[in-house]
Amino acid sequence: MTETAIEAAGLGMRFGRRGKPALDGCAFRIPAGGVCAVVGPNGAGKSTLLSLAAGLTRPTAGALTVLGRSPAEVRARVGYVAQDKPLYPQLTVAETLRWGRELNPGRWDDKVAERTVAEGDLDPEGKIRTLSGGQRTRVALALALGKRPELLLLDEPMADLDPLARHQLTGTLMADAAEHGTTVVMSSHVVAELEGSCDHLLLLGAGRVRLAGPLDDLLAAHRLVTGRADASLDPHTVVEARTTGRGLTALIRPEGPRDPAWQETVPTLEELVLAHLRAPQAPVLRLDDVQEAAV
Amino acid sequence: MIEYRIDRRSGVATYVQIVQQTKQALRLGLLEPGDKLPTAREVVEATAINPNTVLKAYRELEREGLVEARRGLGTFVRRGLNTAPADSPLRAELDAWAVRAREAGLDRDDVDALFTSVLDTHFKGDPS
Amino acid sequence: MTAVTLETTAAADRRRGPRGLLWATLRVHRSALWFWVMLMAVGAGVLLWAYGPGADAAWAEYRSRGCLDGRPSLGCDMGGPAAERYQSATALAGGLIGLVPFLAAAWAGAALVGRELESGTARLAWTQSVSPARWLAAKLAVPAALLVAGMAVLTLLHRLVWTSDSSLRTTIGAADWHQSPAYEANGTLATAYALLGLAVGALAGLLARRALPALGTAVLALGALMIVVGDLRPHLWPVRTLTGDEYPEWTGMVVDDGALTSTGARVSDPICVDDARCLAEHDIVGYYRDFHPASHFWPLQLVETGIVLALAALAVLVSFRLLNRRTARAV
Structure with missing residues (x-):
């Protein structure tokens, strides 16, 4: 069994007394050593989840362990990049890295941080306030990588970036994961940018877990089938079915043999995610259970 | 050194693309025994794909005996793929055949379809 | 040997000046x-x-x-x-x-x-x-x-x-x-x-x-x-009081003043000035003034500082x- 990066049980988070909970009874397990995508529409609770894992806020219900401990105990071992990439505008790039070194005594790696900045062709003496969105993201990432985290939490890291910057930064991120074995957990509402880089998926919808598990296993557990509209989909679990004229297209979780007349393919990540987002009542599928993983 | 090009829209699993491109390079003689494959870090930095995907592809190549991992040094090509090198008689024949097909008025898609159907007839059931 | 020397100088170099949160706080709020x-x-x-x-x-x-x-x-x-x-x-x-x-x-x-x-x-x-x-x-x-x-x-x-x-x-x-x-x-x-x-x-x-x-x-x-x-x-500190036939002189921090009746009760000054009938009517026999002399500066300061x-x-x-x-x- 692999080690666990983040584990949640009955996790709930409610802002204010009355409001709708941002997270509600979430249970999942993200293994260490991989790249996990936290996917969901805006308002699904992705940012809330990541900020809980970073020890920035406290859950109002349930428990969350990070690297086997409480989030506050592992502050030094976890990197976090917030969605809006906050940095001090009055500092230069070099001073920002010095700031990171001063606040991470004993962990900071100048080489990693400086290389991350250098790959973006940034002037170390340039003020943060003069940087573009992509350059800011790079500095924020350098700050997070410089502390040599065992777990890196990234909230919508690539939003507002042009395709080139997106590709370069994902490359930087994956290279760090390859070299140091860093576990990466990144949220996104753009599924396309995750395809290829992630090996684990956590799909959230309206504060609840919809899908959780290794990406390959989740994809393999589903089939995209097309057939005649009058065909019965029993006994399979139907995530979403749409009929157009005489035709039927459905995303199912096969339970046993299928009608050979159907055309079927394994869905792509995007097809899997979109079908689940369009069908909020589809049953939850978790393939990340400790018990199941051990089998 | 080989550079991988990942096509996310192809529908072919990413690790399979790496395996196929490595084999293609071995067939064309772009990679020879003793050559070093790029490290996982180098591959993912250039392609922005998951490091585990690269490792999975390399394990697959290792399993087929094409490459070997040497601890702390990297992954090296063990043997080439014994197919026709670029200047072999077989290639010359195919070359001549392509010229004739073009003269007969076939366009690229026609040739492609014809070629695929012949391959399907002769290599049915073989592992790719 | 050279490498060791270089490393120690580099380490010593970094130790000069403020460090950690102190440096971070000073730098962020430098202006x-x-x-x-x-x-x-x-x-x-x-x-x-x-x-x-x-x-x-x-x-x-x-x-x-x-x-x-x-x-x-x-x-x-x-x-x-x-x-x-x-x-x-x-x-x-x-x-x-x-x-x-x-x-x-x-x-x-x-x-x-x-x-x-x-x-x-x-x-x-x-x-x-x-x-x-x-x-x-x-x-x-x-x-x-x-x-x-x-x-x-x-x-x-x-x-x-x-x-x-x-x-x-x-x-x-x-x-x-x-x-x-x-x-x-x-x-x-x-x-x-x-x-x-x-x-x-x-x-x-x-x-x-x-x-x-x-x-x-x-x-x-x-x-x-x-x-x-x-x-x-x-x-914040006990006052000192002066009494007399006339208003006592202004001195220091005045807290309260007024008139005194024959029973010694403190009443507000009816402002009779020298009108004897008025004074008799109100039974005014003298005046008082509560105040802090300059010597109360430190006790008053310290109590307020504590609060x-x-x-x-x-x-x-x-x-x-x-x-x-x-x-x-x-x-």
Whole structure:
């Protein structure tokens, strides 16, 4: 069994007394050593989840362990990049890295941080306030990588970036994961940018877990089938079915043999995610259970 | 050194693309025994794909005996793929055949379809 | 061997100057630090000028008008340009010292805490190897140390000017010992209020989580606290009472005065002046005045300082509790 990066049980988070909970009874397990995508529409609770894992806020219900401990105990071992990439505008790039070194005594790696900045062709003496969105993201990432985290939490890291910057930064991120074995957990509402880089998926919808598990296993557990509209989909679990004229297209979780007349393919990540987002009542599928993983 | 090009829209699993491109390079003689494959870090930095995907592809190549991992040094090509090198008689024949097909008025898609159907007839059931 | 030497020099190099949270706090708030240094320089400069050339010129002017020769004229009561300059200088320095608590509150609310929460840089700091509590501790301790150091210098200089030029002050009729801002600037209160400003500002920043609302809240809250504590001020130490047939002379900080009846009861003065019938009608036999003499300066200062520091400590405690309740804490 692999080690666990983040584990949640009955996790709930409610802002204010009355409001709708941002997270509600979430249970999942993200293994260490991989790249996990936290996917969901805006308002699904992705940012809330990541900020809980970073020890920035406290859950109002349930428990969350990070690297086997409480989030506050592992502050030094976890990197976090917030969605809006906050940095001090009055500092230069070099001073920002010095700031990171001063606040991470004993962990900071100048080489990693400086290389991350250098790959973006940034002037170390340039003020943060003069940087573009992509350059800011790079500095924020350098700050997070410089502390040599065992777990890196990234909230919508690539939003507002042009395709080139997106590709370069994902490359930087994956290279760090390859070299140091860093576990990466990144949220996104753009599924396309995750395809290829992630090996684990956590799909959230309206504060609840919809899908959780290794990406390959989740994809393999589903089939995209097309057939005649009058065909019965029993006994399979139907995530979403749409009929157009005489035709039927459905995303199912096969339970046993299928009608050979159907055309079927394994869905792509995007097809899997979109079908689940369009069908909020589809049953939850978790393939990340400790018990199941051990089998 | 080989550079991988990942096509996310192809529908072919990413690790399979790496395996196929490595084999293609071995067939064309772009990679020879003793050559070093790029490290996982180098591959993912250039392609922005998951490091585990690269490792999975390399394990697959290792399993087929094409490459070997040497601890702390990297992954090296063990043997080439014994197919026709670029200047072999077989290639010359195919070359001549392509010229004739073009003269007969076939366009690229026609040739492609014809070629695929012949391959399907002769290599049915073989592992790719 | 060379490598070892190089490494140690590099390590020694890095150890020079402030480090860790101290460096981070000073660097992030560098412009505020410069502003504080500048303010101190202006305050100290003005006070030193008043102590030396300012006072000398005022005396010279007074002497040249013959006011010291026992031939007083109307001009001696007015004060010439040099005396006015001297007075403006001391008033400016006193005003500057009195302004510091409000500046501290506004800055702490807006820049020190409010803006960091608003822009998310506080969260950035908490995701380094620094807990929110340590972050807030540094945010409070570093400015507090600088405030105390600066205010100590200004207060001592203010006292220097005040004590050395007391005869000049009485001659040109400047403020009494118990009047603001000299009262605060001559003792520990100026520093205590500056610290209260810092604490109230930080708390306002944590509550408002945005720079501008925090600034407003902090300044208003500090002002309100100052008014409340200021109202208490005369009652912080037992008063001394003078009685007599006539109103006792004005002296020191007057707390209460009025008329006395034959039974010794205190009543408000019916303002009969010399009207005997009126006095008899109201049964007025004398007058009293409760006051603090100048010797009560330190007891009054210290009690009020204690109250102000207790309020500041309370604000700090609430700030930490608030922060701990919001963020994850190590068990």
